[in-house]
Amino acid sequence: VGMMLWEPSGHWTRSVTLKEVSVLHIRFLCARMAQDRRRNPLTERRRLRTAGKKLLRQRVEQVVLPAGASAEALPEGLRPVETLPLRRAIAADWCGELLRFRGENPAGARVLITADALSGEVVRTVTELALRHRYLILKVPFGGEELCRRLRREYGVSIVLNPETEREPVSVHIAFDPTEAQGGGFLPLYDESLPMPRLLLPPEVEARLPEGLDRGQLLSVLWPGQVSVQLEETENKGAVPEIRAFCP
Numbered sequence: 001v002g003m004m005l006w007e008p009s010g011h012w013t014r015s016v017t018l019k020e021v022s023v024l025h026i027r028f029l030c031a032r033m034a035q036d037r038r039r040n041p042l043t044e045r046r047r048l049r050t051a052g053k054k055l056l057r058q059r060v061e062q063v064v065l066p067a068g069a070s071a072e073a074l075p076e077g078l079r080p081v082e083t084l085p086l087r088r089a090i091a092a093d094w095c096g097e098l099l100r101f102r103g104e105n106p107a108g109a110r111v112l113i114t115a116d117a118l119s120g121e122v123v124r125t126v127t128e129l130a131l132r133h134r135y136l137i138l139k140v141p142f143g144g145e146e147l148c149r150r151l152r153r154e155y156g157v158s159i160v161l162n163p164e165t166e167r168e169p170v171s172v173h174i175a176f177d178p179t180e181a182q183g184g185g186f187l188p189l190y191d192e193s194l195p196m197p198r199l200l201l202p203p204e205v206e207a208r209l210p211e212g213l214d215r216g217q218l219l220s221v222l223w224p225g226q227v228s229v230q231l232e233e234t235e236n237k238g239a240v241p242e243i244r245a246f247c248p
Helices: 041-057 084-089 091-101 120-130 144-155 215-222 241-246
Strands: 002-007 016-023 026-034 062-064 110-114 135-139 159-161 172-175 185-188 198-200 228-230
Touching: 002 041, 016 041, 026 041, 026 215, 062 215, 084 091, 084 120, 084 215, 091 120, 091 172, 091 185, 091 228, 110 120, 120 135, 120 144, 135 144, 144 159, 198 215
Parallel strands: 002 026, 002 062, 110 135, 110 172, 135 159, 172 185
Antiparallel strands: 016 026, 198 228
16 A cells, blocks of 8 residues: 655655655555645646556555545556545444534434445444434345344344335435435445545544545554544534535
8 A cells, every 4th residue: 555745845856755654553655745835736746646656666556645635646557545444434423423413312313224235334334323323224125134133132222124115304314325315414435525524533543643644545544443533513604514515
């Protein structure tokens, strides 16, 4: 795995240099790029592409990009680190934080989970949600009966499986695969363009992370555990872009 970091101009005699680094015992091949003094987008795009080609020659296939950088600048064969596993790992916490942000009681909220298959990620998320929320609705094409029986037997949780009609609107809809949004809050866990919530780490872990990188991509590689999520309010309107992205 590679990473790309901008460095202030004047710190490097060459536009791109490569060096192996270790972050939380995970090795990366780091491409350090001299940042253009004028912050010219075309110049920075060329340096991203040059760095990408250097990483490719070292057999790097995926890379953690600088914060805010577009993957369009990468050469063919190099891709940004996928954040879908991380998004799905924090889905239950993300749901709870969204409800808290909207002032809804998690115990009384109706949460809908939809998926094309009952994968391990879906089972883990449904189980976590079952321990926190009283009203769960699960829609999967097959395999849900055994999961519902097990959760009822182990935790006393009754999950509504594949209802034909919805009697009441849901508070949050968590979707593992493309589908039509339902309810007041929509978390499409298949969409990497959706801004992620703020990801918080213990201070001792935070201090060991390099700055200036796409945080979701970096944590998707490291997955240090103890990650919590937070939706932040703005000073004036009390809303955040993340909320607007999945709250119609």
